[in-house]
Amino acid sequence: MSVFLAALRKDLLLQWRTRAQLVAVFVFGASALLLFSFAVGPNAGVLRQHAAGFLWLGLLLASTLALADSFESEMAQRALEGLLLLPADPRALYYAKAVANVLQLTLLGVALVPVMVVLYDAGTARVGALVVVVALGAAGLSAPGTLYAAMTAQARARNTLLPLLLFPLVVPALLAAVKATSLLILGDPMGQLRAWTLLLVAFDAVYWSLCGLLFERVVED
Amino acid sequence: MGQGKWPFVAVASGLALLAWGSSWGLAFAPREAYMGDVQRIMYVHVPTAWNAMLVLTFAFACAVVSLVRGGWKWDARLEAAVEAGVVLSALVCAQGSIWARPTWGVWWDWDPRLTTTAVLLFAFGGIMALRQFVDDPVKRATWSAVATVIAYVDVPLVYFSVRWWNSLHQMQSTPETVSRAFHWPLRINAFGVLFLLMGLVELRARTAFLRRETELEPPPSRAAAAVGVAS
Amino acid sequence: MSGVIQGGWEFVIAAYLVSAAILLGYAFSVVRRYRRERARRDGR
Numbered sequence: 001m002s003v004f005l006a007a008l009r010k011d012l013l014l015q016w017r018t019r020a021q022l023v024a025v026f027v028f029g030a031s032a033l034l035l036f037s038f039a040v041g042p043n044a045g046v047l048r049q050h051a052a053g054f055l056w057l058g059l060l061l062a063s064t065l066a067l068a069d070s071f072e073s074e075m076a077q078r079a080l081e082g083l084l085l086l087p088a089d090p091r092a093l094y095y096a097k098a099v100a101n102v103l104q105l106t107l108l109g110v111a112l113v114p115v116m117v118v119l120y121d122a123g124t125a126r127v128g129a130l131v132v133v134v135a136l137g138a139a140g141l142s143a144p145g146t147l148y149a150a151m152t153a154q155a156r157a158r159n160t161l162l163p164l165l166l167f168p169l170v171v172p173a174l175l176a177a178v179k180a181t182s183l184l185i186l187g188d189p190m191g192q193l194r195a196w197t198l199l200l201v202a203f204d205a206v207y208w209s210l211c212g213l214l215f216e217r218v219v220e221d
Numbered sequence: 222m223g224q225g226k227w228p229f230v231a232v233a234s235g236l237a238l239l240a241w242g243s244s245w246g247l248a249f250a251p252r253e254a255y256m257g258d259v260q261r262i263m264y265v266h267v268p269t270a271w272n273a274m275l276v277l278t279f280a281f282a283c284a285v286v287s288l289v290r291g292g293w294k295w296d297a298r299l300e301a302a303v304e305a306g307v308v309l310s311a312l313v314c315a316q317g318s319i320w321a322r323p324t325w326g327v328w329w330d331w332d333p334r335l336t337t338t339a340v341l342l343f344a345f346g347g348i349m350a351l352r353q354f355v356d357d358p359v360k361r362a363t364w365s366a367v368a369t370v371i372a373y374v375d376v377p378l379v380y381f382s383v384r385w386w387n388s389l390h391q392m393q394s395t396p397e398t399v400s401r402a403f404h405w406p407l408r409i410n411a412f413g414v415l416f417l418l419m420g421l422v423e424l425r426a427r428t429a430f431l432r433r434e435t436e437l438e439p440p441p442s443r444a445a446a447a448v449g450v451a452s
Numbered sequence: 453m454s455g456v457i458q459g460g461w462e463f464v465i466a467a468y469l470v471s472a473a474i475l476l477g478y479a480f481s482v483v484r485r486y487r488r489e490r491a492r493r494d495g496r
Contacts, residue, residue: 144371151364156354165351165368168344169375172382179386199385203378210374214367217288232479239475243468259460262467269471305478312474319467323460414475421479424486431489 003088007096014073015104021069026108029062030115037119044121051122052181056137056174059109063138064163066108067145070101071153080150084219094215098146098208105138106131124184129193133180136200140173141166143207151218176200222294222430228420235417242268242409259323266316268411270338272418273309276302277341277373279422284369287362293433294426296362299369300352301425303345305418310342333384340379344372358436 015022036054037047047054074080083093110131117123124130148165152158176199183193246264280302287295317335318328329335348368355361 147367147371151351151367154360155351155364156356161347161351161354164347165344168340168347169372171340172375172378175382175386195385199382206374206378207371210371214370217363217367220363229483232483236476236479247464247468257460258464261464265468265471308474308478312471315470315474316467319463319470323463417475417479421482425482428482428486428489431493434493 001092003092004096007088007093008099011070011096011100012103015070015100018069018073022066022104022108025062025065025069026111028065029058029108029112032058032061033112033115033119047120048122049186051116051120052178052185054120055109055112055116055181056178058112059105059137060141060167060170060174062108062112063105063141063145064166066104067101067142067149067166068153068159068162070097070104070146071149074150075153080153080219081221084221090216090219091212094146094150094212097150098142098211101142101146102135102139105142106135109134109138122185126184130181130184133177133184133197133200136197136204137173137177139204140177140200140207141170143204143211144169147211147215147218150215173200173203176203222297222427223423228423231416231420231423233420235413235415235420238409238413238416240413242406242413245409246406259320262316262320264406264410266313266320267407268414269309269316270313270334271411272414273306273313273338273341275415276309276418276422277306277345277376280306280345280369281373284366284373287366288370291362293362293430296366297426297429297433298422299362299366300429301422303348303352303365303369304425305422307342307345307349309414309418310338310345313338314342331383331387333380333387336383336387337376337380340383341372341376344375345369348372358433 033054036057040046040050071080074083084090113130113134145162145166148162152161152165155161176196180193180196180200183196243264246261280299283295283299283302287299314335317330317332317338321330321332322328324330348365351368352361352365355364
């Protein structure tokens with residue numbers, strides 16, 4: 001547990017020190033949202049109806065940058081090997097990195113919400129619920145994303161491989177997050193929000209446990 | 222890895238069964254009541270879909286054994302099964318698309334099973350790409366096994382989420398059951414694809430295993446090279 | 453959906469042809485790669 005906390009502290013500190021990169025990723029996400037509206041056209045009704053989809057697509061695209069960055073410092077000067085030589089359970093290292101990534105992605109998602117509100121006229125009164133959905137979706141991206149980021153950081157063509165591997169995998173989380181967000185924005189007459197949120201939770205539960213188990217094999221020598 | 226000839230027998234008999242089942246389904250089976258002749262596509266579509274799932278399940282099994290036990294045989298089988306899975310998934314999507322056009326007037330009907338197959342196509346295609354971009358054979362084996370496990374576990378999640386997402390749009394999906402008169406061509410073709418696959422996956426695995434041997438063999442000793450002895 | 457779909461034979465033929473092409477093509481590809489790898493191994 002103490003290893004986990006120490007590693008988490010390290011990762012959060014790293015993120016704080018490289019916060020300029022996070023700002024850049026946010027700008028990338030925001031410009032993606034802008035481009036979506038150009039692609040669709042200035043039809044306010046259509047934009048509002050699909051706002052949830054655009055938000056999550058923008059966040060998904062931005063996450064590939066953020067996740068890849070999260071292992072940048074580990075690859076420099078072979079820090080990853082150094083970390084693994086410590087008598088520490090690699091799982092603790094994984095969970096620390098994954099938790100740090102969730103926090104970062106949630107922050108990113110929440111920051112993109114005002115952009116969505118402005119560009120697509122798509123807001124919600126249920127802000128708390130929206131933050132929860134964003135966090136759960138970010139968790140869904142972060143669990144396999146952190147694992148694959150660790151893998152692809154060591155491989156060739158890493159910038160292509162990470163999204164290539166991640167995108168098909170997170171389809172259930174994407175669907176659930178988009179539906180849940182959409183219900184919050186457009187209204188939920190049939191009370192489906194809980195069901196979609198539960199699907200997100202199930203996805204997160206499966207992958208947070210599975211990826212933690214498999215991480216050791218991904219970074220072993 | 223084995224050396225026997227049985228895979229060629231399997232491939233030949235698989236193709237023969239497919240020829241038999243397909244001609245039965247095309248020419249002799251009765252026309253279906255509501256779907257008309259378009260229904261005949263099912264005689265190749267359903268067997269392909271069944272076998273695609275089967276070979277991907279086999280890939281998952283190879284991945285687990287490869288992670289637990291190691292060794293190059295299971296990695297070779299994994300490579301073969303993933304490739305065959307990608308080919309079959311692509312075929313299923315093509316068949317499903319060709320079926321959807323006259324039936325629903327669109328090239329894609331978002332049927333949950335078909336859509337899940339499309340997602341699987343991309344997931345396992347990504348695993349093939351992963352294998353291409355990793356040079357270290359040990360890492361390649363471990364990582365593609367990990368990725369296969371992760372992708373396979375996703376299958377029920379993808380299926381249920383798509384099914385649910387689609388249920389709001391009330392589009393009829395591909396018929397689940399086929400009435401009695403149509404069973405035989407279906408079964409014959411199913412076994413045809415199965416035998417074909419068994420032979421091809423075995424041959425493909427042997428190829429991968431041989432390549433691994435070439436990849437891993439040590440360089441020739443300097444003495445041997447100096448004398449000019451072939452390695 | 454009521455009524456019978458008329459015709460559609462061109463789609464049926466297309467589906468069978470695509471299936472045959474992909475399955476046969478893949479079979480040829482696998483056998484050829486196997487033979488090539490065996491030849492390389494046995495020729496050393």
